[in-house]
Amino acid sequence: MDIPYTSKPRPDTGIYNAKVGIWLFLASEVMLFGALFSAYILLRVGAPEGTWVHGMLNIPIGTFNTFVLITSSVTVVLGWAALQLGNFQKYKFYQAITILCALGFMGIKSFEYADKFKHYEVWLKNPVTVMHGDKEVQTNRVLGHIEYDGKHPYFWNTRTLREKGIEGFKFEADPYHYTLSPKELAHAKSVSKGKPHVVLDIKTADVERLSAFVPSHSTYFAVYFTLTALHGLHVLGGALVIFYIWGPGAKMWKSDPLRYTNRVEVSGLFWHFVDLVWIFLFPIIYLL
Amino acid sequence: MSLKAFHVIFITAASVLAFWFAAWMWKAYQAEGGRGDLYYAIGSLAVGVGLLVYEGFFLKKLKKVSYL
Numbered sequence: 001m002d003i004p005y006t007s008k009p010r011p012d013t014g015i016y017n018a019k020v021g022i023w024l025f026l027a028s029e030v031m032l033f034g035a036l037f038s039a040y041i042l043l044r045v046g047a048p049e050g051t052w053v054h055g056m057l058n059i060p061i062g063t064f065n066t067f068v069l070i071t072s073s074v075t076v077v078l079g080w081a082a083l084q085l086g087n088f089q090k091y092k093f094y095q096a097i098t099i100l101c102a103l104g105f106m107g108i109k110s111f112e113y114a115d116k117f118k119h120y121e122v123w124l125k126n127p128v129t130v131m132h133g134d135k136e137v138q139t140n141r142v143l144g145h146i147e148y149d150g151k152h153p154y155f156w157n158t159r160t161l162r163e164k165g166i167e168g169f170k171f172e173a174d175p176y177h178y179t180l181s182p183k184e185l186a187h188a189k190s191v192s193k194g195k196p197h198v199v200l201d202i203k204t205a206d207v208e209r210l211s212a213f214v215p216s217h218s219t220y221f222a223v224y225f226t227l228t229a230l231h232g233l234h235v236l237g238g239a240l241v242i243f244y245i246w247g248p249g250a251k252m253w254k255s256d257p258l259r260y261t262n263r264v265e266v267s268g269l270f271w272h273f274v275d276l277v278w279i280f281l282f283p284i285i286y287l288l
Numbered sequence: 289m290s291l292k293a294f295h296v297i298f299i300t301a302a303s304v305l306a307f308w309f310a311a312w313m314w315k316a317y318q319a320e321g322g323r324g325d326l327y328y329a330i331g332s333l334a335v336g337v338g339l340l341v342y343e344g345f346f347l348k349k350l351k352k353v354s355y356l
Contacts, residue, residue: 014356023289063309063328067335070302074342077295081350183319190320268291272298279301287312 007258022266026273029234033277036230040223040284053178053220054288055185056119056143056213058112062286065108069275072101076242076268083261088253091264095246098271102239109232116213116221117154120146122171122202123209130198131175133188140208143174144197157211161204168204172197224285231281234274241267293355299343306336 004010005017013020044052079094124140131137145152147170160166175192176185215222245263252260310332317325 019290066305070339073295073298073302077291077346080291081353084353186316186320190322265291269294272291272294276298276301279298279305283305283308287309 007256007262016262018262018266019269022269026269029273033227033230036223036227037280037284040227043219043223047219050179053218054182055176055189056178057224057286058115059286061108061112062282065105066278066282068101068105068108069278072098072105073272073275075101076271080261080264080268083253083257083264086257092246092250095242095264099239099243099246102235102242105235106232106239109228114154118145118152119213120144120156120171121211121213121217122207124202125206125208128200130173130200131192132177132180133175133184133191139177141177141179142171142200143177144200145172146170147172147199155212155214157216158207158209161207161210166204169202171200171202173200227281227285231274231277234277238267238271238274242271290354290356292350292353295346296343299339299346303336303339303343306332306339310336 003017007016009015010017010020075094075097079091079098082088082090082094121141121143124142127138127140128142129136129138130142132139146156148166161169174197175195176188178185180188211217213221215225245260245267249263250260252263310329313325313329313332316322317329
């Protein structure tokens with residue numbers, strides 16, 4: 001039995017069925033991401049002043065990943081255009097670049113995640129002296145990296161210290177804190193570039209709370225990981241579909257080239273949606 | 289909406305982001321004077337212009353493909 005309108009447009013809609021299907025699916029995706037974006041905006045606007053985490057993400061890495069996704073969107077379209085002209089080899093070449101871009105994006109994202117999992121904030125019972133840029137300040141909240149047994153551990157928290165029976169650890173303090181205003185934070189980062197970090201000897205008994213930059217750290221990181229992980233899953237899903245059509249599913253090009261081209265278009269529409277989400281995600285999460 | 293139409297929307301959004309990012313980095317450069325910020329601003333501006341040029345080329349190349 002033939003499935004109708006997989007290649008030719010359906011007379012009442014004017015387009016083939018898979019295109020109607022993908023747009024209905026994308027409409028539901030808009031609602032999903034729209035709800036999360038709205039939640040982010042409301043949480044941020046409602047946060048008391050000075051409590052919202054900002055300036056903690058790596059902008060050069062985020063920018064590079066944005067560039068990678070834009071490149072992948074261009075190659076998806078060029079691949080589809082090559083198929084329209086009957087040039088299968090060119091399509092294969094462009095889609096291979098798309099798949100590599102997707103893998104590159106995920107690789108860079110996992111590096112970024114790993115960096116957050118070993119970056120900490122410690123809340124102390126008594127204030128200590130640290131640098132904020134070129135100023136010496138007394139504070140009981142410090143950001144930085146733990147050094148224990150010559151290693152930088154991942155995912156530690158207050159409970160880890162108790163369970164492992166750790167009496168104390170070294171803490172390489174960052175010369176800034178997110179409670180500073182964006183201007184002060186930028187200045188602190190700028191003047192302390194290349195200078196060695198202050199290393200604190202912290203006793204576990206003095207620790208009120210310890211948390212890595214994980215979802216439980218703060219509302220900001222909870223939203224950051226929810227949004228970027230959901231987006232990452234979409235990248236992975238899209239890459240798998242594109243890979244299937246490009247590799248094992250490419251046999252269809254010989255039997256039904258029009259339907260095959262339509263499949264490539266539908267996967268390209270999904271890929272563009274995923275990339276468009278990132279175009280909104282990047283400035284909101286990384287820059288503002 | 290075809291992939292062609294969605295691509296045009298996407299490239300327009302990406303170039304808006306590039307110009308906005310260039311302005312954001314230029315502001316950061318004026319505040320702190322970091323050379324890195326200046327390079328970012330110039331690079332983003334170039335990417336924004338490049339995307340618009342590419343969009344023109346793309347529309348010319350796919351003149352015969354439907355927007356539907």
